[in-house]
Amino acid sequence: MIKVEMTPISPLQPPIPRSIDNRLQWGNLKGDSVSLAISTLAEKNQGPLLLITPDVHSANYLHRSLPFFSSADTPILHFPDWETLPYDYFSPHEDIISERLLTLYRLPRLSSGIIISALPTLLQRLPPADHLEKNTFILSVGEKFSLQENRERLISAGYRSVQQVMEHGEYAQRGSIIDIYPMGSPLPYRIELFDDEVTSIRSFDPESQRSVEKIESVRLLPAREYPLTKEAITHFRQSWRAKFLGNPQEAPIYQQISEGEAAAGIEYYLPLFFETTQTFFSYLPKNTTVILFEKLETVAHQFWQEVEHRYEQLRHDLTRPLCPPSELFLSFEQLRIEIKNHTQIKISDAPIIEKTGQVNFATENFPPLLIDHKASQPFARLKNFLHEITAIQGGRVLFCAETDGRRETLLEFLKEIDTTPQAVKNWRTFLAENTRVGLTIAPLDKGVLLSSPPLAIISESQLFGEQIRQRRLEKERKIDPNLLIRNLTELHIGDPVVHIQHGVGRYLGLQTIKTSDQEAEYLTLQYADNDKIYVPVSSLYLISRYAGADASHAPLQKLGSKQWEKIKEKTQKHIRDVAAELLDIYSRRQAATGFTFSIPEKEYSLFRQAFPFEETPDQSAAINDVIVDMSSKRSMDRLICGDVGFGKTEVAMQAAFIAVQNNKQVAVLVPTTLLAEQHFYNFQDRFADWPVRIAAISRLRTQKQRQQITQELAEGKIDIIIGTHKLLSKDIRFKDLGLLIVDEEHRFGVTQKERIKSLRAHVDILTLTATPIPRTLNMSLSGIRDLSLITTPPAKRLSVKTFVHDYSPVLIREAILRENLRGGQVYFLHNDVATLAATAEKLRTIIPEARLAIAHGQMRERDLERVMSDFYHQKYNLLVCTTIIESGIDIPTANTIIINRADRFGLAQLHQLRGRVGRSHHQAYAYLLIPDQEALTADAEKRLSAISQLDDLGVGFNLATHDLEIRGAGELLGVEQSGQIHDIGFSLYLELLEEAVSALKAGREPQFEKPLHAVSEIDLGITTLLPEDYVPDVNARLILYKRLANCKNKREIQALKEELIDRFGPLPPAAQHLLQSAELRLIANELGIQKINIGSKYGYFHFDKKPAIDLTKLIKLVQTQPQRYQLQGDESLRFILSNPTPQSKLETIYELIKNLK
Known part of the structure; x- marks a missing residue:
């Protein structure tokens, strides 16, 4: 056998173009060989390569695949598309602008490498290259940096001033520290100044706000593709008035730019900012070789058709006049002329007839390699x-x-x-x-x-086979449900809060109070009759958010009266009963030995591997939680909370597989017939390779079919049964039911819920929900039910942009058109069957070109199924419907939903409805239409505000908590608790309930009279606060105070100290004393010292009845130094201060504590 010498030379050796006139054509580049050929050429070519693909999808794929074949030092740049429609009302996402600006900045400096972009993207005109050069500056350690001048420079460059920097294009200033997230940068930077000199630049993590590493300099690109300098705004205003008719003051975009604001959709007015625009090719080095993919001319023609169509549709709005397409986009002929100035290579995956400059590569098509699990020899x-x-x-x-x-x-x-x-x-x-x-x-x-x-x-x-895999997050983190609730909303002035000793009051803000020798910050709380109390920030543990009924009608207590004590006493008695009932269920579940499922490792491993997507980290964690529950002796009662489309069903399927492998039956309970059918088909597909019998029972089955299913279920011939509430009826009997899966429990009635409750003690129950109702959430947080959160979005899933808007035919037409033009479909939800047909007729008038269908729950079942099936297969692109779609089938091409009279829906329902769209990788939109903003009730306004603010993915859990805050905490255990919760607020109610449950579990009576989580009080007689000039933002200070109050050990205080120094600079004395005070509180708590009180001459330690100090040492101290130490009664020690300075006071306290341990 001849030895083959292996060298790191690419197996594909493409010819290198020698001059502009040397036009090459490459053929027979099949599969990923195109990436291999291009990466090989990039290493040898004298100059960069520009790849022009026909669409965004192929550009994105090349951007992913090319680095694998390329050397580590080959630059690979991507110039992404805006991902907006021509003349859109929306601006591109900041991250897209960031990548575009970085690419444009690097292009003129590029001597080699690869640039990738889609043809439609390159047809857009761009700002002149000098815009980028003039507005980019480098900042280095040791340089002079005038705060005022550079603040103006940042604003002119389009940067937004914020309190905390999280995204590209933001900056924040705190004293002599500036945080900034430059465009094109992977991380934001923290710039520290001394006088006007830069002393330090550090990158930092936007999530934790902690520094990552020191660097010497940072490049600041402009934050927009257009300038916002005074000169540019003047030019824009003059150009607008010269170009467009009508009064410019009636045009919102004109007004916003005049005021220096970045208007949405302003990118389509780019020519108004400059004397002349340029193209992408103006930035390209002259020695760039252009590689042209197939079908570019066809794509350009389709793009221009869309541009002209939208221009004609939108140009009649006088408040938003449009620039002609020729001023914004290149024609294909103009693009051709630009390309002619460069060497060109055309590539094809098919073989070509070889002539001069043309070459076919030695690639072949693969034979079929797909593993066939159904075949006798799959491999x-x-x-x-x-x-x-x-x-x-x-x-x-x-x-x-x-x-x-x-x-x-x-x-x-x-x-x-x-x-x-x-x-x-x-x-x-x-x-x-x-x-x-x-x-x-x-x-x-x-x-x-x-x-x-x-x-x-x-x-x-x-x-x-094709798999959609989860894009790996750079930083995966487990989300603690309790943390989500604690950090859900910041406290705003006017919000009601609960002080455990004084009751419900209203938060009026932080206030600094000075006395003769000290200064501290206090929360000001207002009570009935405008009485006020001032709570030191060190006592934040006594305060909780009031989350009961409508916050504006929170019942403020009267200070000095016994009203609050009576309310607490009544509520505590009631809570004890509730806790006992909860524990009864809990103990029955714990005591009842459920079935211990065994996990068939080989079979289960094969089943799990067959999942066609990659599990997200949260999904894996939820599956593992379920496995632990099912293999334990007690019955499972787990709630899986995850947004619509986040993979809850797969968790259920894996649980069902384990149950069936243990010869147990599984029931899947769903709220609607349509959903039952979809689950039926999904389960059948997922279990296709396994001998599992699956059936569905619903109205779509004949009476005879239902009878047969019922009989086979009782005989154990059916392994998995899927159905609506009929599954809970008395005539349905199982041979051996082991697992009940409940999808969206809140959609079922009281009778069904009671039936589910009766099954809990002896059957494993898995509940799936996108938005848990308050009762479900309460149960989970009370530790009675187990909770798993799935908050990681699946691959290619984008958050839904949500807008609240008055009813407007113009807006409706625009929303439907923008979706239909990109080949998508629209839900128009009008939840009144009586006027649904009339609404459909109105829509036919507004947008006659739409293919419209109607769907509602009062239609015959088979008619409804046919309409939904036709909509799924895109026979229609506009579905006028009621909430029948709420738990409906998944339609990936439906990416816009318009909800009429959104003010009439609950928060959980709005969230569910919004989850109907955005099931693919396209940007989805939700329009919540209301009759008139001023006519809204306060409750409706809050609901709409909550859902429009939380348009991130995975916020179902947060929305459920919002729902608690907005409408009161509802029912617990199926019994109304709203009275008590209204009186004391949900947070305190839950805290008292937790105390009652843990006490009764431990076999003792609840100790409500003792403040929960009580900690020692420390009054050092010195200034302990975060000064306003150190942490200027009130909300930031409040959050930091709360975090300090929650610190459980010295390590956590030290971490917070490091963070403060990192974010805000060296600690001023008052902040240093605040942290020392917090540390002393922990030590005192541990030793049973209730209170440390320091005056100008004397200090006092007030002890618990059983302090954890060495009493022998205490007595010895008093006896040997009676002039300095004196016992006052059984529980207090007085001591003399030799020096009243802050440092001396602290040293005295630490020394005394050391002597008492």
């Missing part, structure tokens, strides 16, 4: 292919998995065909090493097959 195709290629001299194979986890799975599969590939770090390592069969991590989908030299790169997708 036969792959095994034969591997045998053929490795039998050829020098034949080599590289398998590619997308993640470490997937690599392990792939390795297990390959062992089935006696193949053990060698793990290689990357493509270059594989080329350099003499590896016949390798395995690496790469984001490839299509693979490469070369005939000369014989080489195959095989991707996961070729073996397992």
